[in-house]
Structures are given as C-alpha cells and as structure tokens.
Amino acid sequence: MVHSADIWSAYVAEIVSLTEGVAAIVHDGDTIAMEGFTHLIPFAAGHEVILHGRRALILVRMTPDLIYDQLIGMGCAAKLVFSWGGNPGVGSLHRFRDAIANGWPGPLELEEHSHAGMANRYLAGASGLPFAVLRGYGGTDLPAHTDTIKPIECPFTGEVLTAVPALVPDATIIHAQRADRAGNVQMWGIVGVQKEALLAAKQSLVTVEEIVDSLDPKPHDVILPTYATNYVALVPGGSHPSYAQGYTFRDNGFYQEWDVISRDRDTFRAWMATNVLNKVSAV
Amino acid sequence: MTHTYSADEMMTVAAARQLHNSQLCLVGIGLPSTAANLARATHAPDVVLIYESGTLGAKPDRLPLSIGDGVLADNADTVVSVPEVFNYWLQPGRIDVGFLSAAQIDRYANINTTVIGNDYRHPTVRLPGAGGAPEIAASSKEVVVVVRQTQRTFVERVDFVTSVGFGHGRGDRERLGLSGAGPRVVITDLGVLEPHAQTCELTLVSLHPGVTLEQARAGTGWPLAVSERLDTTEPPSEFELGVLRRLEATKGARCE
Numbered sequence: 108m109v110h111s112a113d114i115w116s117a118y119v120a121e122i123v124s125l126t127e128g129v130a131a132i133v134h135d136g137d138t139i140a141m142e143g144f145t146h147l148i149p150f151a152a153g154h155e156v157i158l159h160g161r162r163a164l165i166l167v168r169m170t171p172d173l174i175y176d177q178l179i180g181m182g183c184a185a186k187l188v189f190s191w192g193g194n195p196g197v198g199s200l201h202r203f204r205d206a207i208a209n210g211w212p213g214p215l216e217l218e219e220h221s222h223a224g225m226a227n228r229y230l231a232g233a234s235g236l237p238f239a240v241l242r243g244y245g246g247t248d249l250p251a252h253t254d255t256i257k258p259i260e261c262p263f264t265g266e267v268l269t270a271v272p273a274l275v276p277d278a279t280i281i282h283a284q285r286a287d288r289a290g291n292v293q294m295w296g297i298v299g300v301q302k303e304a305l306l307a308a309k310q311s312l313v314t315v316e317e318i319v320d321s322l323d324p325k326p327h328d329v330i331l332p333t334y335a336t337n338y339v340a341l342v343p344g345g346s347h348p349s350y351a352q353g354y355t356f357r358d359n360g361f362y363q364e365w366d367v368i369s370r371d372r373d374t375f376r377a378w379m380a381t382n383v384l385n386k387v388s389a390v
Numbered sequence: 391m392t393h394t395y396s397a398d399e400m401m402t403v404a405a406a407r408q409l410h411n412s413q414l415c416l417v418g419i420g421l422p423s424t425a426a427n428l429a430r431a432t433h434a435p436d437v438v439l440i441y442e443s444g445t446l447g448a449k450p451d452r453l454p455l456s457i458g459d460g461v462l463a464d465n466a467d468t469v470v471s472v473p474e475v476f477n478y479w480l481q482p483g484r485i486d487v488g489f490l491s492a493a494q495i496d497r498y499a500n501i502n503t504t505v506i507g508n509d510y511r512h513p514t515v516r517l518p519g520a521g522g523a524p525e526i527a528a529s530s531k532e533v534v535v536v537v538r539q540t541q542r543t544f545v546e547r548v549d550f551v552t553s554v555g556f557g558h559g560r561g562d563r564e565r566l567g568l569s570g571a572g573p574r575v576v577i578t579d580l581g582v583l584e585p586h587a588q589t590c591e592l593t594l595v596s597l598h599p600g601v602t603l604e605q606a607r608a609g610t611g612w613p614l615a616v617s618e619r620l621d622t623t624e625p626p627s628e629f630e631l632g633v634l635r636r637l638e639a640t641k642g643a644r645c646e
Binding site: 144145146169170189190191192193195196199200203204207208219220221222223226227229230241242243244245246247248249252266267296297298299300302303327350352357359 | 458459462468480518520554566
C-alpha cells in the first residue's frame with residue numbers, strides 16, 4: 108500500500124473553503140476517517156459531506172458519535188469501521204442501531220474492533236506498515252466476527268500475538284484549534300488519535316477555529332506541519348456540539364436532545380432538513 | 391448512623407474504597423468514573439486517574455461527563471495520544487487497576503458491552519461496543535467491576551465476550567496469555583463479589599446493609615455461590631456521602 112507519493116506531493120497545505128476541501132478529497136465509495144475523541148470532532152465537515160450527497164462511504168472512527176449517526180441516517184455510509192459507537196454520557200445512537208437492526212436507510216456493514224486495535228491500525232498506516240501487532244482481543248468474541256483480527260507468532264519468542272491491518276483512509280478529516288497562514292496546524296487538550304489518522308491517510312483536510320499569523324506554544328500541544336496536510340479550512344465553531352478547548356464549550360444539552368431527535372426517522376429527517384440541508388453555510 | 395442513602399450511593403462508595411493512594415487506575419466512564427473521583431476526593435487523594443482519551447493523572451474538580459471531557463486535560467500530569475495510552479501505559483502492565491462497568495457480567499466475570507442476544511448480526515439490543523475494555527481487562531494488574539445486579543445484567547454466560555474475566559474458569563487467563571490477574575472484586579448495588587480462589591467463580595462475600603441474601607440471589611441469573619463468611623458492608627459515612635453528592639451535583643458542568 109504505497110501512498111507516500113500522495114502525501115509528499117503536497118508540500119504545503121492549501122487554505123481553502125470547507126466546500127472546496129470536502130469536494131477535493133471525499134468521493135463516493137471512499138474510505139473516510141473523521142476523528143475526534145469527544146473533543147475537536149469535525150461536525151461541520153461531516154455536514155458538508157452530507158450536503159455533497161456522498162454515498163457508499165466506508166466510515167472509519169474509533170468513537171463514532173452524533174456526526175456518524177447523522178451520516179449513517181442520511182444514507183452516506185455502506186460500512187462502519189469502529190470500536191465504540193454511542194452518544195457519550197447519554198446512551199445509544201439510534202440511527203446507527205436502526206441501520207443495523209432494520210437496514211434503514213440502507214444496509215450497514217460493520218467491522219468492529221477495540222480501541223487498542225483501532226489505534227494501532229492507524230499507527231501502522233501512519234508508519235507505512237501493512238499491519239500492527241498488539242496484545243489484544245485474547246479470549247474475546249471479536250475475532251469470530253471481524254476478519255481483520257488474526258493471530259501472529261513472534262518470530263523471536265514464539266509468543267502468539269494479534270495482528271490487525273493498517274488503516275489507510277482515502278481521506279482523513281479532523282478539526283483543530285488553529286493554523287497559521289502557511290498551513291501549519293496546532294491543536295491542544297485531548298488530541299486523541301488525530302495525528303496518526305491524518306498521517307495514515309492518502310489525503311487530509313483540517314478545519315480550524317482560527318487562522319493566525321503565528322502559533323505560540325500551548326500546554327501539551329501537537330503541531331502538524333504544513334507538509335503533513337493537504338487542505339486547511341477556516342470553520343469557526345466547526346466542532347459544535349463537540350468543543351474546541353480554548354474556543355468553544357461542549358453543548359451537552361444538544362447531546363441529550365439528539366437522543367430524542369434521532370429516535371424517530373421522520374423527526375431525524377426533519378431536523379437534518381432544517382439544520383443541515385437547508386442551512387446556508389456561513390463559510 | 392441514621393443518615394439515609396440510595397443503593398447506588400452505597401455501590402459507588404464501596405467501589406471507591408477499592409482504590410488506594412499512588413495506584414495507577416485506568417478509569418471507564420459512568421459508574422467507575424464517579425467512584426474513582428470519589429476515592430480521589432476522600433481517602434485516596436494521590437490515586438492516579440488515567441482515562442483512555444489520553445489524560446494521565448487527571449485531576450477533575452467536577453465529574454466528567456465523558457472520557458473526553460476537557461476537565462480531564464486541565465491540570466493533568468500530561469496529555470498523551472490514544473495509541474500511547476494503550477501501547478505505552480496499558481499493554482506493558484503499568485496500570486494497577488482497570489476500573490470497568492458492564493451491560494452483562496457472568497459467573498466467571500466475563501463482560502459484555504457489545505450485543506444482547508446470541509446473533510451478532512441481528513442482535514436484540516446493539517450496545518456501543520468494546521471501547522478500551524478488552525485490553526484494560528487483559529493487561530491491568532487487576533480489575534474492579536462496578537455494575538448493578540439484576541437478572542438482566544448478571545447472566546450465567548454473557549451473550550458476547552467483549553472483555554475476558556476468567557473465561558470458563560481457573561487457568562483460562564493463563565492459557566489465553568492475558569498478563570493481568572483479572573477481576574479482583576465486583577461491586578454491585580446489592581453487595582460485593584469476589585472470584586473463588588480455586589474455581590474463579592464469582593462468590594458473594596458481602597451484602598450491603600439492609601440487603602437480604604434472597605435479594606442477591608434474585609438478582610443473579612445463576613445459582614449464586616455464597617462465602618462461608620458473609621460480611622455486611624460498612625455503610626457510607628456522612629463524609630463519603632457528602633463528597634459524593636457534591637461531586638454528582640457538578641456532573642456535566644460547563645467546561646472550556
């Protein structure tokens with residue numbers, strides 16, 4: 108799986124609109140990772156994918172939550188590769204459940220892992236390796252249902268470990284606090300698996316709260332140099348109802364409301380029509 | 391002691407007492423997180439709380455709503471990536487206590503958080519899935535489970551093994567190559583269970599005050615083993631209850 112050429116052909120991230128960025132890197136049938144661990148979830152970019160009417164996507168994420176529920180409910184996804192699918196602090200994802208139980212609005216194939224497995228799959232992708240090795244899944248029922256979990260013998264000790272294949276998304280989209288005008292991206296707080304997911308992907312888009320002249324250091328910050336990313340788009344509030352530490356608060360009330368909105372297909376579609384499909388983009 | 395408390399409060403207090411100063415504790419969200427934060431706010435101020443979102447030594451001043459709550463990053467010893475939590479901290483055996491909950495738990499303390507029903511493709515109830523639990527259960531030096539005890543949660547055999555307790559009994563963990571010792575204790579709203587030293591079967595060792603053995607049996611989906619010496623759990627102190635209630639009142643409070 109050679110994809111280094113794709114990464115290194117873009118030495119400088121191009122600053123684009125959200126619409127341009129999504130149009131450039133998300134196509135029907137693509138494998139797409141939109142990562143974020145409660146914090147910095149790229150909601151606005153997910154909405155843009157829905158607006159573009161993308162279909163048959165293979166959606167990848169450790170913790171699919173509301174934005175993946177919306178993508179699934181709007182018929183964008185054919186498959187979900189994941190390790191924990193829920194509404195954090197609230198409960199279940201009803202569109203995700205409806206797709207599994209009733210194939211609505213279409214069938215949803217599952218490829219289910221643990222967090223350790225998914226994290227290592229991104230790590231292998233970012234490292235240009237075909238698979239990752241970990242001590243994982245031992246004795247669980249996951250390998251019986253997921254064919255991307257296989258035993259592997261250590262060539263040095265003979266110990267039986269677990270192998271999981273690299274994740275190499277066609278595109279990874281993440282949200283970060285800010286970028287400078289040269290396209291260097293800075294994020295801080297809980298940074299999850301976003302760096303690995305971005306470096307694993309063939310192409311990438313980072314939406315940011317702010318574009319600034321220079322990036323002064325922040326505690327525990329992660330810098331993604333401009334040559335790590337293809338596109339940067341300015342999208343203030345782009346992680347709402349998730350949050351961007353230092354910029355926005357998590358809208359905990361919305362996560363509760365989503366439980367009600369998403370329970371019923373018609374209520375869900377009406378909400379999407381009003382708040383996503385017919386909403387005029389501010390960007 | 392004449393103060394009143396709920397069964398959930400008793401459970402959370404009993405679970406908090408399982409943690410000690412200086413232990414590295416990997417905390418699941420929900421009941422375990424409440425209990426771990428109660429421990430830190432009472433008898434174990436130096437317990438190191440680690441969340442799979444990457445916060446090491448989290449020091450939240452209110453209860454986090456999720457494992458990615460910003461309050462966990464504020465004042466943490468450090469914030470690392472998710473791969474680092476699993477590969478550098480959990481997998482080599484640096485975590486003393488894995489603190490988990492369950493949708494189902496069985497006789498040998500195996501945990502299910504994946505599906506209810508025996509057909510994975512067509513489940514009766516689709517649950518969120520594994521998250522970090524399989525490897526937390528495998529590689530933590532020991533595991534503490536907090537779960538409400540009912541016929542629905544305490545089943546003879548879990549519908550899906552998401553995280554291994556003792557498999558089918560003694561010796562299974564070793565055969566599977568799981569490095570940690572497995573569940574040391576299961577705390578419920580009715581009492582406390584521990585794996586039997588020989589068989590690893592969960593055995594009732596303590597009932598919470600006011601709970602009868604019949605209630606514990608009625609909340610268990612298999613013939614419940616009972617320890618020869620059955621204790622009564624020390625009720626929550628006014629201090630423990632006061633701190634717990636103050637913490638609960640802060641849950642989900644706005645954070646940056």
